[in-house]
Amino acid sequence: xxxxxxxxxxxxxxxxxxxxxxxxxxxxxxxxxxxxxxxxxxxxxxxxxxxxxxxxxxxxxxxxxxxxxxxxxxxxxxxxxxxxxxxxxxxxxxxxxxxxxxxxxxxxxxxxxxxxxxxxxxxxxxxxxxxxxxxxxxxxxxxxxxxxxxxxxxxxxxxxxxxxxxxxxxxxxxxxxxxxxxxxxxxxxxxxxxxxxxxxxxxxxxxxxxxxxxxxxxxxxxxxxxxxxxxxxxxxxxxxxxxxxxxxxxxxxxxxxxxxxxxxxx
Amino acid sequence: xxxxxxxxxxxxxxxxxxxxxxxxxxxxxxxxxxxxxxxxxxxxxxxxxxxxxxxxxxxxxxxxxxxxxxxxxxxxxxxxxxxxxxxxxxxxxxxxxxxxxxxxxxxxxxxxxxxxxxxxxxxxxxxxxxxxxxxxxxxxxxxxxxxxxxxxxxxxxxxxxxxxxxxxxxxxxxxxxxxxxxxxxxxxxxxxxxxxxxxxxxxxxxxxxxxxxxxxxxxxxxxxxxxxxxxxxxxxxxxxxxxxxxxxxxxxxxxxxxxxxxx
Numbered sequence: 001x002x003x004x005x006x007x008x009x010x011x012x013x014x015x016x017x018x019x020x021x022x023x024x025x026x027x028x029x030x031x032x033x034x035x036x037x038x039x040x041x042x043x044x045x046x047x048x049x050x051x052x053x054x055x056x057x058x059x060x061x062x063x064x065x066x067x068x069x070x071x072x073x074x075x076x077x078x079x080x081x082x083x084x085x086x087x088x089x090x091x092x093x094x095x096x097x098x099x100x101x102x103x104x105x106x107x108x109x110x111x112x113x114x115x116x117x118x119x120x121x122x123x124x125x126x127x128x129x130x131x132x133x134x135x136x137x138x139x140x141x142x143x144x145x146x147x148x149x150x151x152x153x154x155x156x157x158x159x160x161x162x163x164x165x166x167x168x169x170x171x172x173x174x175x176x177x178x179x180x181x182x183x184x185x186x187x188x189x190x191x192x193x194x195x196x197x198x199x200x201x202x203x204x205x206x207x208x209x210x211x212x213x214x215x216x217x218x219x220x221x222x223x224x225x226x227x228x229x230x231x232x233x234x235x236x237x238x239x240x241x242x243x244x245x246x247x248x249x250x251x252x253x254x255x256x257x258x259x260x261x262x263x264x265x266x
Numbered sequence: 267x268x269x270x271x272x273x274x275x276x277x278x279x280x281x282x283x284x285x286x287x288x289x290x291x292x293x294x295x296x297x298x299x300x301x302x303x304x305x306x307x308x309x310x311x312x313x314x315x316x317x318x319x320x321x322x323x324x325x326x327x328x329x330x331x332x333x334x335x336x337x338x339x340x341x342x343x344x345x346x347x348x349x350x351x352x353x354x355x356x357x358x359x360x361x362x363x364x365x366x367x368x369x370x371x372x373x374x375x376x377x378x379x380x381x382x383x384x385x386x387x388x389x390x391x392x393x394x395x396x397x398x399x400x401x402x403x404x405x406x407x408x409x410x411x412x413x414x415x416x417x418x419x420x421x422x423x424x425x426x427x428x429x430x431x432x433x434x435x436x437x438x439x440x441x442x443x444x445x446x447x448x449x450x451x452x453x454x455x456x457x458x459x460x461x462x463x464x465x466x467x468x469x470x471x472x473x474x475x476x477x478x479x480x481x482x483x484x485x486x487x488x489x490x491x492x493x494x495x496x497x498x499x500x501x502x503x504x505x506x507x508x509x510x511x512x513x514x515x516x517x518x519x520x521x522x523x524x525x526x527x528x529x
Contacts, residue, residue, distance in 0.1 A: 027446035035452070056456050062444055069422040069499040174447070181449040 025138045027062045028180075029173040029249065033134040034061035035182035036189055036253035040197075041260060048264040052122045057130055057260075058182060064131035076101075079132055081141040082209045086148035088217065090210040098132045098141075102205035102259075105129055109263045129259055136209045137252035139216040139244070140169040152216075154226040168230060169220060172245045176238050189250050200251060201258030208255060212248065219244050287439045290513050291322035293453035294393055298520035300454070301465070306524040309370070313382040319450060325390050340387070341394035344402040344410075349481035351474045352404075359395035362387055363473050363523065370527035388523050395477065396516035398484040398508060399437035406488040413493040418502060428496055440502070441509045453513075461514035468515050469522040476519055483511060 025033070038046060038057040049057055064080070067073035082097035084090055094100055105125045114122050135141045144152040155162040174180065180188075192200060223240050233241075299307060299318055314321045328334040339357040346352050353360050369376055369384035376384075394400050402410045416428035417436065431440075445453070461468070471479070487508060491497070497505075 027444065031445060031447045035447075050459055055460055056452070058448070058452065059445075059456050059460075063503070066444070066499055066503045069418065069420060069426065070503065071422070071500070074422050180447065182447045182452060183449055185447065 025134055025141075025173065026171045027065075029138070029170070029245075030061035030065075030131060030134050031058050032173060032182050032185040033137070033249055033252045033256060034058040034130050036186050036249065037130075037256035037260070039186055040253060040257040042265075044266070045261050045264045049126060049260055052119060052126055054123075057126075057256075060127045060130050061134070062131070063127045067127075076128065079128070080135045081143050082136060082206075083143045083145075084149075084209075084213045086145070088213060090142075090206050090213060092206050097143075098136055099205040099209045102129065102132050102136065106205075106259060106262070114263055126260075130256065133205070133208075133256040133259060134252050136205055137212055137248040137255075138170065139212060139220040139248065140166045142209060142213040142216060152221065156224060157227060157229040157231075159231045160229065163230065165220075165224060168224065169245070172241050173249060175241065177242075185249070188246065189253065190246075192250075192254065197254050197258070200254045208251070211251075215244065215248065287442050288323055289442065289448060289450050289453060291393055292319050292450035293457060294513050294517040294520065295319065295322050295389055296450050297454045297457050297514075297517035298389075298524070301469075301518060301521035303525050303528065306521070306528045309528045310385065310524065313378065313385050321386070321389065322393070323390070324386055337390075340391055341397075342400045342402055343395045343477045343480065344404070345477060345481040346404045349403070349478045349485070351477040353474075359391040359400070360473050360477055363391050363395075366391070367473075367523055367527045370524075371529075385524075388527070389520055392520045392523060393516045396480060396512040396519070397437055398480070398487055398512060399434045401477075401480050401484040403481060403485060403488055405485070406492065408492045409484070409488050411493070415491065415494060416496045418497060418499040420499070422499070426498065431497075433491075436497075437509070441506050444506065457510070457514045457517060460510060461518075464514070465518050468518040473523075476515070479515070480512070483508060483515075 035058040038049075041049070046057075053060060064073075064076060068077040068080070078096040079098040079101050082090060082099040083094060090099065091097060092099075105128060109117070109122070109125060114125075117125075146153050154165070156165055156168055157163060168175075173185070223237070223244065296319055299310065302310065310318060325334055325337040329338060340359055340362045343359050344352040351360055356362060356365070366384040366387035369380055370388070373381045399412075412432055412434045414430050415433060415436075417431040417440075419427045419429045421427050442448075487505070
């Protein structure tokens with residue numbers, strides 16, 4: 001009897017964590033990236049985004065995490081991340097990856113082509129972009145094959161219990177930061193000069209994903225090797241994690257703002 | 267076994283704490299304040315203090331301490347088969363709000379505590395009556411109950427999993443999960459973007475016509491939702507529009523009542 005109840009409770013708890021983990025960057029990270037991006041937009045572009053969305057940009061920051069369970073959007077279930085090959089290079093041109101769809105939508109909407117689309121299609125495309133640009137800056141949203149990169153399939157610990165790195169890095173923006181609002185995260189973000197911003201916004205979603213993969217290999221993985229106990233991280237360790245993810249959030253926000261500007265700026 | 271129950275309770279607790287549901291109440295009040303006349307704003311500050319944003323859920327806080335328990339009966343509105351409000355006694359939001367407006371209007375003859383209490387009623391009960399879970403429709407008797415239903419826990423198609431939830435809890439906490447890290451000001455901005463164009467429409471009318479309006483908002487919901495219904499991820503996402511429409515209405519109508527009461 002006790003064992004049955006025990007199993008039931010464990011399943012309930014596990015289900016809750018699985019549901020939470022399934023949200024890339026988690027809700028906080030997506031809200032922060034979208035909010036920061038909106039703050040970086042000029043009024044003309046912001047007004048156009050709001051015209052089509054009938055809401056602010058952060059309002060739809062996590063829509064895609066809901067939509068992946070909703071027909072007809074279940075097709076986007078695989079668009080939250082992009083594959084990396086055995087040589088650590090981003091896989092280009094694969095329709096089951098997010099980077100492919102970011103670039104597809106950018107091309108389809110470029111040079112005023114969005115004006116030939118229905119308002120609802122523009123809205124959906126924006127909702128995709130808002131989420132996917134964020135996702136592709138999350139260090140655990142690059143897909144490493146278990147065969148070519150077995151070292152990246154490992155466990156961290158939390159109070160001695162196993163925990164996947166995915167769950168940790170998805171929630172790392174808010175990690176040990178209490179109830180920071182998106183506004184507070186914006187204040188925390190380092191602002192760039194227009195020249196620096198332009199430089200950061202250059203490239204394609206493939207380039208950005210490649211950079212995210214490199215961030216994972218060079219910084220995240222060494223910072224949190226197998227067996228690291230999250231509950232025992234020092235302030236210094238936490239600061240290292242925040243430095244990595246804050247940079248990724250900055251990149252994502254500037255690039256999302258850049259993509260939206262490229263689409264809507266006359 | 268005891269440890270597991272405690273752990274589970276803590277996990278649940280953390281989830282509730284993450285919900286930030288009070289942010290919606292704060293947003294409603296901040297948006298209401300923006301739309302009040304200078305006189306109404308001054309009255310608000312005179313009785314509640316300068317810190318307006320935190321003057322929400324005060325009845326709930328009091329109830330948790332065992333005070334003002336009678337306010338628990340004031341949160342709801344009832345509507346007949348034709349969506350006309352039923353006000354048989356004073357244990358409902360309509361009667362209490364009408365009374366509160368009169369108290370503020372005639373404040374010269376009232377003591378400060380009574381006026382302050384009336385202003386708090388205007389804030390809290392206007393918010394409460396715009397939560398569809400507090401709208402009782404004669405056509406759907408179960409709308410009066412805090413029934414259990416099945417909420418999607420992810421997956422889709424045949425793989426979609428459901429878990430048992432309580433109806434009122436869902437309509438209080440169920441949507442903030444989409445907007446973690448949102449401040450009340452961020453919601454205010456979106457309420458204006460999404461509903462600002464309806465401001466005049468929402469503010470016009472009386473408490474009773476607003477009750478009927480809420481009946482119209484709630485009716486399509488109760489046509490499919492009831493005990494043991496399944497709320498898919500899609501329905502959850504779609505229902506946010508109804509939830510937000512309730513918050514926006516509440517915000518503009520708090521302003522309308524305060525403006526009317528202090529005219």
